[in-house]
Amino acid sequence: MGNLLAEYQRSGEKLSNRIDRAWIDSLLRFELQSRNIDVPFNYDVTNANGDSLIFTSTADGKKPQFTTDEIYKTAIFNKDVVNDPGMLRISFPEKNSLILGRMKASMATTAALIFVLTFCFAYTITTIIRQKKISEMKTDFINNMTHEFKTPVSTIMIASESLLDPDINTDTSRVSRLAHIIYEENERLGNHIERVLNVARIDKNDFKLENKPVNINDLIAVVLDSMELKLQKCNAELSLELSAEHPVIIADELHFSNVLYNLVDNAIKYSDGNPKITISSFNKNGQVVIKVADEGIGMSRDQQTRIFEQFYRIPTGNVHNVKGFGLGLSYVNTIVKRLNGSISVRSEKDKGSEFELKFATA
Structure with missing residues (x-):
């Protein structure tokens, strides 16, 4: 009031x-x-x-x-x-500039958190997809390995049971043939085990290369000589063009011979009908170049980017139509790089593949 x-x-x-x-x-x-x-x-x-x-x-x-x-x-x-x-x-x-100025720190923090969350999400999804692919490849590897090991073991078992038959024991020719089968299958089984062990050693970096001067022309001849029966069995047409005038490189003879063996073996495996294989060597720019070419089923561009991955195998319809574990080219790539060389591949679907190795001359 x-x-x-x-x-x-x-x-x-x-x-x-x-x-x-x-x-x-x-x-x-x-x-x-x-x-x-x-x-x-x-x-x-x-x-x-x-x-x-x-x-x-x-x-x-x-x-x-x-x-x-x-x-x-x-x-x-x-x-x-x-x-x-x-x-x-x-x-x-200037109200808007004041509001934006005060929000700048929180907006920057929010943007940074969103970026980190997006990156973590993308990384997690990528990792999950990669792990899924690796898991699938390892499963395929185990299935293939089981199949590859089962075949020689079954053959040895059947041959051994036959040798226990009294009627067969008296036939020296049949005993000799069965013994030869057991020996071949045992050797095949040993080769499979050695391949798996080699890859395991490479993964653990638990092997040493005994490098020394190696004549690649002579080594190619030795490898092909060891594969003569295999080449004859599949009626392979082999063409050699070993024209390298300076063929000596510094390499581990055992592992490098395995590299050549794997490349020729793949040329045989991935060929329809009688394989046609060309192996050449020559010198270029102070290097020794080795080429292993075939006229087989070839590869697509996507397949070419993955062939050096462990456990990866080129699909051929029937998983056991082409024998192997998917370890050969991964091993080849690792050994070539450990020898300070390079490897490349050129391929065209249904026309064949060509692998090229380059090493410095000794």
């Missing part, structure tokens, strides 16, 4: 006389600074209806333009009932 009486006593007083401009300006700045709002601002004071301007203040000295969406307003004398309470309007021309 006392406030209302005092208001009636000042009822004729103008709004401009009731307002202290310096007090409003200093109070505004104090409140804004206490809230850590340090940006330019414009304000004006009008009557309650906003149709009579009492005074104004701008950051740039120009007449302020107030729009409904950009201003904040409040009554100056909000408890006055009789007199005009007045209106204070304030705007911040």
Whole structure:
């Protein structure tokens, strides 16, 4: 009641006389600074209806333009009932830059977290897919290995049972033939085991190369001589073009002969009908170049990018149509690189493949 009486006593007083401009300006700045709002601002004071301007203040000295969406307003004398309470309007021309500036750190952190989460998600998915492919290849490897081991073991078992037959014991020619079969299958089984062990040693880096000067022309002849029966059995047409005048390289004779054996063996495996194989050697730019080419089933571009992976085998319809574990070319690639050489392949589907090895001359 006392406030209302005092208001009636000042009822004729103008709004401009009731307002202290310096007090409003200093109070505004104090409140804004206490809230850590340090940006330019414009304000004006009008009557309650906003149709009579009492005074104004701008950051740039120009007449302020107030729009409904950009201003904040409040009554100056909000408890006055009789007199005009007045209106204070304030705007911040650089409000958006203030908001963005304050959000910059949180936005950067959010963007960084999103990037990290996206990377982790992509890496996880890629790892899962890679592990799935490796698991599938290992499963195929185990299946193939079981099949490859089972065949010679079964053959040896049958031959051994035949030798126990008294009727066969008296026939020396049949005993000799069965003994020869057991020997061949045992040798085949030993070769399979040696291949798996070689790859295991390579994975563990548990082998040493005994490097020495090796004549690759002579070594090719030795390898082909050891494969003579295999080449004859499949009626292979072999063409040799060993024209390297400086054929000596520094290599491990055993492992390098295995490299050549694997390449020729693959040429036989992946050929339809009678294999046609060309082996050549020549010198170029201070290097010895060895090529092993065939006219077999060839490979697609996608297959060429994966043939040096462990356990990878080129699909041939029937998984056991082409014997092997998918370890040969992985072994070849590793040995060639350990000998500071390079290996490349050129192939075309249904037209054949050509493997090229390059080594520095000794």
